[in-house]
Amino acid sequence: MPSTSRLLVLLCLISALAIAVAGCGSDDDEDSGSGPTAAADCNPGELETLEQGTLTVATDKPAFPPYFVNDDPANGKGFESAVAFAIADTLGYAKTDVKWVVESFNSSFAPGPKDFDFDVNQISITPQRKQAVDFSAPYYTAGQAVVALKDSEIATATSLDEIADAKIGVQLGTTSLDAVNETIEPSEEPSVFNNSTDVVTALKQGQVDAVVVDVPTAFFLTAVQVPEATTVGQFEAPGGDEWGALLEKDSPLTSCVSQAIEELRSSGKLGQIEQRWIQQATNAPALD
């Protein structure tokens, strides 16, 4: 009997503790709800960033060309690196005030606090995704490109119908899969690979006949990774494929980053960056 009552007392203590902890937790929730969303003035260099005076920008690793160069986002080279530094500059942060961190695409939208101010990683803006995170105004609209080996039948295709019977490969988490399913409507189920390296390998080795990727990616793929491949052509993803910077849901910075991107667009600076880093990619012929 005495041991039983001791056990009961212990259980009561544990549950009381649990309820107390839980209670504290819910209090925090109520406190933090009203705070940060209110203020949204974009005084240069005085934003509510993660670290005062520093803008923390995230992207995945490895960071691929033409979006980044030499897997080093901090060098300012590559389309998205240049865009991020331009946004920072507009917001009043010098190149030395920008800190780059690694954030995998898969964890960038996980619930909970983020350890970056914004994330640039060729992330497409969709209404569904907006329920989980914030997106800035778009900084690029990507077309979809069909890439095949030069010696394959598909290399000479002039319409999407000629591609419909091919085994197509795409990368997981990209809008390319939607684009393939809705626009090409292939007879064989597309293969969906973990990353772009696997997509490229599958194309080289004949596991797939063609791959569908974003136009700038196609440029890098055919120019560097698989010289024996060619860009067959490009087409518009259904609804357009706009890329935005990803921010924590209800971040106080979202409107400032969007404002900066709009400024860069109207000043022509965004266009210059696009010209500089992905101009050659847009030379692929249109498919319909």
Added chain:
Amino acid sequence: MDPAGDERPGARLAGKPPPGSRGAERAAARRRKDRRGFAIAAASTAVVLGALAAIVVTSPGWDDIRNTFFSTSVFADSFPAVLDGFWLDVKLFLAVEVAVLILGLLIAILRTTRGPALFPLRAMGAVYTDVLRGIPTILLVYLVGFGLPATMLFERGSLFVDPIFLGGLALTLSYSAYVAEVYRAGLNAVPRGQREAALAVGLTETQAMRHVIAPQAVRRVGPPLLNDFIALQKDVALVSILGPQEAFRIAQIEQLEAFNYTPLIAAALLYLAVTLPLARLLDYWERGQSGRTI
């Protein structure tokens, strides 16, 4: 207490202790203790689960968790597609299971051969099981799936560039190594006398293995084999890295489309729907076996 009650010799041997005897008291005490034990177990389970649920539900992140992991609308949207992909898992699982049962037994028999001339066979069997059990299954799937086509020995459209076949092959290689060891334990557990008796009545080594030893070994290894197949049923999802749209891959596609983890929960439930009955069956089977041997 009635001291006269327990003086009588043989009282304890009677089927049911007479009321008021020490035996009856003991039995009643045991029943009380069992009841109390059951009540404490039930109460402590309720308190622990309740406390855990309270911590999760009242945590500051609960709204986020509910929306991103347990969204009913996302679940309803994604479940049909995930279920569709799950049939590929089931088909692949069944095919690989048959291949593993056959290949595993062959390797186990290789490893239990006798005679110095057959040493190379035993060595090959040992190397096979050591190496393939030592490589993480996900690496094996990756290496077979991207490595075999890289040899460029196979034409486009051949079986050896088909990701589902290659994934199944990799799983077969990995699991046959485990299953071979299970079989070998079963083969070694058949008493030597069985083989000697079989040889004494004029069977050859091969016939003794085929008709006497192997059937007895297979019967013994049922539960451990089933255990490996529960693991295999889950590992079928690894084939997704080669591109096929099976349940896990479709769940990932849906997850990344909506930035919502609920489709992964849908996939998890489907795997559970198969593995849970298998696990219960295994428990039942093992209890039955131990009952027979006691």
